[in-house]
Amino acid sequence: MNQESETEMLKEYAEQEYKYGFVTDIESETLPPGLNTKVIEFISKKKGEPKWLTEWRLKAYKIWLKMDEPHWANVDYPPIDYQGISYYSAPKNASEGPQSLDEVDPELIKTYNKLGIPLEEQEILAGVAVDAVFDSMSVATTFKKRLAEKGVIFCSISEAVKEHPELIKKYMGSVVPQSDNFFAALNSAVFTDGSFCYIPPGTKCPMELSTYFRINEPNTGQFERTLIVAEKGAYVSYLEGCTAPKRDENQLHAAVVELVALDDAEIKYSTVQNWYPGDKEGKGGIYNFVTKRGACRGKSSKITWTQVETGSAITWKYPSCILQGDNSKGEFYSVALSALKQQADTGTKMIHIGKNTKSTIISKGISADKGQNTYRGQVMIKKSATGARNYSQCDSLLIGDKCGAHTFPYLDVKNTKSHVEHEASTSKIGEDQIYYCKQRGISEEDAINLIVNGFCKEVFRELPMEFAVEAQRLLEVSLEGSVG
């Protein structure tokens, strides 16, 4: 590629439209901006929460007040005004909570259809149970009945607080405590909804579970909380997708996801994140400050995080595994694309505590335009983790010459009878590679897709089929018109 066509390509890339940038016109109940104990009490009351949870929130708030926003990440953004955010917004009609799809506001259904997730259709065709979170309320949970037959609980976290308080009390905050970090503390204080999933002992969840998140109202933050518990010998695969409308202001998304896997249990958690990335000047877009952590509590348990991150103005996210049980396994597969002026600081933490614990990290960072992509990963082998093994591979792909890729691996090994391996590479989509493809008759655009997909392959193959196709298409759309 010569300089001219490269510039042209980047220009077109930057000008490419965010296709999920619509706003849904529905009546909603939104709290004025600001955060204090009154707001937290309001949220708690609105959700009809028991007293212990109100107090749990207030405790988190107190902790949060004493904390400082972390600034160690390789991202740069103006200070966030936490008093300028509204902490509660819910579609008005849904205040009673819909019992079935028929009761859901048709405008909402339309929104989901625009997103390409028709609930009705998914019910029938894909066999995916969807919990859709729209701003702060969980709108509809499909397939509840079929799951209930197996004893699987899949509902919004608000509902779980009411219906299954003992499980919530036992597990919520047990993986990510309120004091874990600034954003987790904030979330603990103001979380509005999210999904809860419980798989009873020896049960294989009969279908993929899925949640779609969408931020609709301006100036709102989304603070959802997801909790998944897999009992002994249980298995579940969980998918999460995210979009948001186009807005000039930045919007904050500070979620917490906690996974608990007991003996021989397995949890697969897959994310395709396509929050609005902001425009080419770096205006607008979602600040995605998320704490995701899984605890392999039981022996031979397994947790797999797979993420494809193409959106958000700023991503600060480190899905991690605490490998407590002997012979437990943690896996992290990630594709992160930063284009426009996007900044992503993402990676994982693998904390080996149990004997013969294993972890695998495969991270693929793609930077284009003025995007900055950072991999930050920590592998910690505690003294008790005899026979632990880790394999890490971090590859970066650069498209153009104004973007950047950075890798920060931290290794902390306290047990000499363990094995840690780290490989890293950085490559530019070579002109010679594109030339080679073109010489065989493949167009430049298809050549780039071919090379990018080849680069991401190890991650894509970890995704469930439908998601792999979606992820591939998302990357293709993101690179569409990238050729001059």
Next chain:
Amino acid sequence: MIKIENLHVEVDGNQILKGINLEVKAGETHAIMGPNGSGKSTLAQVIAGHEDYEVTQGKVEYLNKDLLEMDVDERACEGVFLAFQYPVELPGVNNTYFLKSALNAQRKYRGEKEIDAMEFMDLISDKIKLLNLKDSLLKRPVNEGFSGGEKKRNEIFQMAILEPKLALLDETDSGLDIDALRIVARGVNTMRKKENAIIIVTHYQRLLNYIVPDFVHVLVDGKIISSGDKNLALELEEKGYDRIIKEAKA
């Protein structure tokens, strides 16, 4: 098929080709020989359309069209194939998938429909035997971890699948042992048909024992100084470039 007239080419301001005239007709095989740095590979790259090579003078007519006006992929779809001297690795890109993408891109260009999966597998298993390549290479990423010989054979394998009208072989023989050389030659020879043409760029006469050319040209310092039949290659082998150059100048 291809007619090159007074072709001048620069790379980074250095003149490499200084007035090439060459006509290759359908059904012919031409060998371009010459010492290192004479411009042989440049000629192959310019025909394929590499952007680093700037044509400052002259014209190239291919199937009655202006070749220099076409983009690289367009030339490929029109039937120009370059077997690379240094085949490029495409990590993670499955070899079979790559080949199918290339073939379908060319079929689409010609207004044909995509090749049926079964038909494609038949085609592949047919050609892979011809090149004596291991089936496992089909599942591996393009050229990644291939040995030097495998890479070269893979180029000819691609050529056999894509069936170009004009094939350019850029030092395909370098790095091949004698057995591999025979296999490659066998592959190329099956491509020799009256409607196709082949241009072979090479240092050595060796390959020409197996692929016998109709014409041999000696390229020195950006110009063709001598042309002849296959005997010219033998003469070159015997006398060396220096004497041929001297004789040509005399």
